[in-house]
Each structure stands twice: as structure tokens, then as C-alpha cells.
Amino acid sequence: MNHNPSAGTSSKVTLAGLLITLGIVYGDVGTSPLYTVRAILNGASVINESFVLGAISCVFWTLTLQTTVKYIIITLRADNKGEGGILSLFALLKMRKSWVYLIAIIGGCALLADGIITPAITVTSAIEGLRLFNPDIPVVTVVLIILSVLFAIQQFGTNFLGKSFGPMMFFWFSMLGVLGISQIIYFPEVLKAINPYYAIKLLAEYPNGFVLLGAVFLCTTGAEALYSDLGHCGISNIRVSWIFVKSCLLLNYFGQGAWVITHANQITENVNPFYATMPQWFVMPGVFIATAAAIIASQALISGSYTIISEAISLNFFPKVRIQYPTTIKGQMYIPLINTVLYLGCCFVVLYFRESSGMEAAYGLSITIAMLMTSILLMFYLRSRVSPYLQALIGITFFTIELSFLAANMTKFSKGGWISVMIAGVFVLIMYIWHKGRRIKNSFITFVKIADYLPVIEAISKDQTIPKFATNLVYITHANYTTEIENKILYSILRKQPKRADVYWLLHVDIVDAPHTTEYEVHPLIPGTLIRIDLRLGFKVPTKVNLYFHKIIRDLMADQQVDMVSHYPSLNAYNVLSDFRYIVIDRVPNKDYDFENFQQFIMNMYFRIRKIGLSDVKNLGLDATNVRVESVPLLANSEIFERDAHADNTAPNTRKIKPNELKFIKVVK
Incomplete structure (x- = not known):
């Protein structure tokens, strides 16, 4: 700094x-x-x-x-x-x-x-x-x-x-x-x-x-x-x-x-x-x-x-x-x-x-x-x-x-x-x-280049064999750059339970020094399918992210940048707005992974101390009735695509991260 x-x-x-x-x-x-x-x-x-x-x-x-x-x-x-x-x-x-x-x-x-x-x-x-x-x-x-x-x-x-x-x-x-x-x-x-x-x-x-x-x-x-x-x-x-x-x-x-x-x-x-x-x-x-x-x-x-x-x-x-x-x-x-x-x-x-x-x-x-x-x-x-x-x-x-x-x-x-x-x-x-x-917790978290995963995200959105999870699926992202995405979000969408949605939203919230700032930027990563919103709030502005996000949606609708009318035929006929679901991801220790004794003590105490702080849901002012807090294991495999030695290069070149490996693309701060 x-x-x-x-x-x-x-x-x-x-x-x-x-x-x-x-x-x-x-x-x-x-x-x-x-x-x-x-x-x-x-x-x-x-x-x-x-x-x-x-x-x-x-x-x-x-x-x-x-x-x-x-x-x-x-x-x-x-x-x-x-x-x-x-x-x-x-x-x-x-x-x-x-x-x-x-x-x-x-x-x-x-x-x-x-x-x-x-x-x-x-x-x-x-x-x-x-x-x-x-x-x-x-x-x-x-x-x-x-x-x-x-x-x-x-x-x-x-x-x-x-x-x-x-x-x-x-x-x-x-x-x-x-x-x-x-x-x-x-x-x-x-x-x-x-x-x-x-x-x-x-x-x-x-x-x-x-x-x-x-x-x-x-x-x-x-x-x-x-x-x-x-x-x-x-x-x-x-x-x-x-x-x-x-x-x-x-x-x-x-x-x-x-x-x-x-x-x-x-x-x-x-x-x-x-x-x-x-x-x-x-x-x-x-x-x-x-x-x-x-x-x-x-x-x-x-x-x-x-x-x-x-x-x-x-x-x-x-x-x-x-x-x-x-x-x-x-x-x-x-x-x-x-x-x-x-x-x-x-x-x-x-x-x-x-x-x-x-x-x-x-x-x-x-x-x-x-x-x-x-x-x-x-x-x-x-x-x-x-x-x-x-x-x-x-x-x-x-x-x-x-x-x-x-x-x-x-x-x-x-x-x-x-x-x-x-x-x-x-x-x-x-x-x-x-x-x-x-x-210790962040040693298991990586960011990856989102461009490598745009094709599969677009494909799952159109795959009718997968039950629709939500029309609009909103993930809270901590990636500071629009070119990156947390591996845990990809794990949630593609592997934990494949989640089909018509539109995926990545919502990033940044608290800035100016007291009354209310700004946002929209980044259509896949037009109509994957959209990132960067929301900048002044430190005096209440963090009612749920309210601000829906205000942004109304602005986008007014500018005809998005169509928020329900895609279900019965509801579309009556111009009913489509549904939204938020997902906040929480990483928890694997039951089948043994830390060293000192690390185990630290992690046990860490999760106890965490209880005195605010959860992401409360900290961001999200509507708890519309949020799913999803637990993802610390050792969720960073390898989304499985490749063998003879596979072609159409899939991203990923690798499995060892638990004790300290070289990452970027560590969450």
C-alpha cells in the first residue's frame, strides 16, 4: 500500500x-x-x-x-x-x-x-x-x-x-x-x-x-x-x-x-x-x-x-x-x-x-x-x-x-x-x-480466469436436462477484477449441484472512503447470461445490498439492457417479474482432511471466534429469506475439468492444488 x-x-x-x-x-x-x-x-x-x-x-x-x-x-x-x-x-x-x-x-x-x-x-x-x-x-x-x-x-x-x-x-x-x-x-x-x-x-x-x-x-x-x-x-x-x-x-x-x-x-x-x-x-x-x-x-x-x-x-x-x-x-x-x-x-x-x-x-x-x-x-x-x-x-x-x-x-x-x-x-x-x-483457510482458495469458463457456463444455462435452480442466480463475489472469479463459485455452479439459471449475476461490493457514494458498473460477460455488477458504496451508506441490487435491475430494465419478465410461459403472459436467488458461499473444514495438531487448534478456535462477527448475509443487508448459504469444503478441488495426458486443449488448463502448496493465482485478501 x-x-x-x-x-x-x-x-x-x-x-x-x-x-x-x-x-x-x-x-x-x-x-x-x-x-x-x-x-x-x-x-x-x-x-x-x-x-x-x-x-x-x-x-x-x-x-x-x-x-x-x-x-x-x-x-x-x-x-x-x-x-x-x-x-x-x-x-x-x-x-x-x-x-x-x-x-x-x-x-x-x-x-x-x-x-x-x-x-x-x-x-x-x-x-x-x-x-x-x-x-x-x-x-x-x-x-x-x-x-x-x-x-x-x-x-x-x-x-x-x-x-x-x-x-x-x-x-x-x-x-x-x-x-x-x-x-x-x-x-x-x-x-x-x-x-x-x-x-x-x-x-x-x-x-x-x-x-x-x-x-x-x-x-x-x-x-x-x-x-x-x-x-x-x-x-x-x-x-x-x-x-x-x-x-x-x-x-x-x-x-x-x-x-x-x-x-x-x-x-x-x-x-x-x-x-x-x-x-x-x-x-x-x-x-x-x-x-x-x-x-x-x-x-x-x-x-x-x-x-x-x-x-x-x-x-x-x-x-x-x-x-x-x-x-x-x-x-x-x-x-x-x-x-x-x-x-x-x-x-x-x-x-x-x-x-x-x-x-x-x-x-x-x-x-x-x-x-x-x-x-x-x-x-x-x-x-x-x-x-x-x-x-x-x-x-x-x-x-x-x-x-x-x-x-x-x-x-x-x-x-x-x-x-x-x-x-x-x-x-x-x-x-x-x-x-x-x-x-490457513485462504490457502485453499484461488481465483481463476473467468474467460476459460464462459463456454461451460453458457452451456449449462441452456441445458434443459438440468432442473432449473432459479431464473436469476446471484453470487456474491470478492474478486476485485472483472477478469477473475473464485474457484468456489465455479464449484458451486458446476460440481456441487449443477445449477441451471437463465441469468447468472456476479455482485461485487466495494466500500469506499467518500461518505455518500452510490455508484455501480455493469459488465455483461456473456450478454443475457452472465452479468457482473460492481457496486461502490460510501462508508456512510447503509449496506442494504438487496435493495440496491433490485434498484440497479430496474435501471437496466428501463434502459432495455435486460429482460426481467418471467421466462415461464404462464407467468410471462401476465408480465410477472422473474425470480431471484442469492447464494453466499461459506468454506468449512473437510471431515476427511486432518490438519496438523497446531493448525487444527487454530481452525477450531477460528470458527468459534467467527461467531462474534457479522455473517456475510447480515453484513451486506441481504434478505435472509431469499439467500442460500452454501457450505463448500476447504479442499473443494480446484480442478473443474478432468483431463488426461492425451486430451486436447479445448478445456482450460487446470491443475489440482495440494493442501500445503502456497503458490496461487491470487489469494483472497
């Missing part, structure tokens, strides 16, 4: 676009001041000026190198028709090693796990701030109610959410900046933390300084979601708004650092420097504003999860599920199944940990894995786009940083990090089995 940036990626910067970006993209990274400095202090043995300057310096350079350089400057350029995310990056790779897809799957699933943990920890940590006024507040109950409302409103689309949340996040970031400045003026020396010397000194000299990187990493956890949300807002709006966002974040981190240095004797386990920087009169409204921002933070990961699943479906890593587009922008979608899974997962995390301090152990590990996987794919992407020296510099820099973060976060594994790994592992298993199962 060639790199082809869409209009969405290079969209002009507008005030509305910037507000939507603030509301959708930056919730996760924008709420990190709520817990990052607190987590760093909780892991400290001695708190002094040198320690604080080193910690804030680590935060500054993490945001600069990881978020700004890696994602804002470099990674956002790797868009796939306006869409971002690790699976989009994988799709851009022209040369794919046999193992690279595993990197993409692991990274994508780690981000899905983060999409479950982030809403739980951000909302819980914010609600816990209310304990400053009411220690007995039922935090878990309040959090579950908020999450229920948040996931319920997803169906209205991220455009609606962005317009609602954008102004709120603008106020949030402005508040962060003002609070930071209010503390920096009392201890401006904290700005010395910009010097990386203090970060290096902390890591080299402070006891367990390296382990503290796990807490420092919390400041950049939203960076991967930022890339996944590229299709929702566009690269220009993200880059411009990041200047404002990063400035406010750094001011707040430096402000918290200044407060800690000047109030070191007041630091206890229950003190959150974020709230401590607020004037006493502002604490109550500050807690409510933080709660609202935490709710918005969850949106970035939810939207990113939808994008991950959408791209996984297009790459055949996940079964087809129903995707809804509440707005006219393709990047803004709603996936009911995933929304339910995320909601149940968030509720499980909240009920299991009950306190945000427990969730911190699970938080960050999965996203560190996702970032590392993105870096690996990024190196493949940059191979033909930058010089080898620049590629090596980028690789060494980010692998060193991310492997360090991974090692630091692995110390949390037994304390709760295993939860995020378990969640990601479940998604990895599903995607791996689906991808591997499709490859």
Missing part, C-alpha cells in the same frame, strides 16, 4: 478543529499532572531539591523526546489515508517480514488494554479528590456511574463529544498553566530542571532512581492514543494545538516541583501536589474541573480503541463487526461490540482495584509495550525515507528510552501489571488466531 495522505491529514487549521482536537486527543496526556508527580513522590526515599529537579527534568525530557519528537514530529507523518495508529503504520510497510504482523498485533492489543485501564484510573483518581471534603464518599459507585454515562454517549459520535469537551479542555489546560505559574514565581530556580544534567544525575546517583522511571513514564502515556486519533482531527490541528498543550503541561509540572521544594516538610502519602498548588478557595471547583477532565481523558483512549479495531478488521486481524458512523467523517466511528467490551473491562478494573493507587501498578506497562512496538515498525517505515545514519540515530534514541521505561515498569508486574498484560494477551490471542486461521 502506497503512502497516500488524505485531505483529513493535511486539513487546514481552524478554531473549531483545534477545539475538537483538545476535546478528543489530549485528554489522557492532559490529565497526567493529576497523578504523575504524586506517583514519583510515593516512590521516593528522600525528597530534596536535587531529587525534585531531577524528577522534573525527567518529565521535561520525556515529554520532549517521546511525545514531541517521536510522535508529533515523526510518527504523525506516517498516516494511512488520514488514519493513524500502529496498525495503520503496519499497513504502510511495503516490505513485510513474515513476523512483522505479530509486532503490529502486540502493539495494537497493548493499546486496547490501555483503553480499558485509562478510563478507570483517571476517573477514580479524580473522584478520590472529593475525599478532601467527604472522606466517606462512595468512590467506586460514583466512578461506575460516570463510566456508564460516558460509554452510553459514545453512540452520538466523537464530533459531538469534541464540540462539548473542547472548550472544557481549553479551560483545563489554561488552569494548569496558571496554577504552575503561581508556584514558579515563588521558586523560579525550578526552571533549572530544563538542563538534562539533573535527570542524568537522578538516574545515576539516587537510590532506585532507575525504578522511578516507571512513575515518570505516566506523563507521556497519552502519546500513543494521540497517534491513533490522527484520523479524528488531522495532523495540522494536532501539531498546532500541541504547542499550547505542552506549554501548559510543563508549566504545571514545574509549578508542582516548585511547591514540593518549598513545602518538602509537608509531604505525606495522602498529599497530592496537584491539589496542593491550588488556593484554598479554589480546591472545590478544582476537584470538579479535574473530574470533568478525567472523564474527557477517557475519550481519547475509547476513540483510539475504535480506530484500532477498524484497522484490525481491514487488515484481517479481527472479524467483521458492525461499525456505525454517527458523523460524516470516516475517522469518527462507533463500534457497539467494542464499546461494550471496554465498558465491562473498565468496570472490572475499578471493582478489582477499588483504589487508584492500586491501578497505578497496572497503568503504563501496556502502553510502554505499545510504544516499543510502534518504534520497531517505525524503523521499517523510515528505511526508505531517511538516511541510514538518521534512521540509526532515531532507533538508538527511542529504543534506549523505551526499553528503560519497560524495564522500570516491569517492576510493577506482580503488583498489578499482570492485569494489563492479561487483557492485552486476550486480544493478542484473538487477533493471532483470526489472522492465522484466515491464512
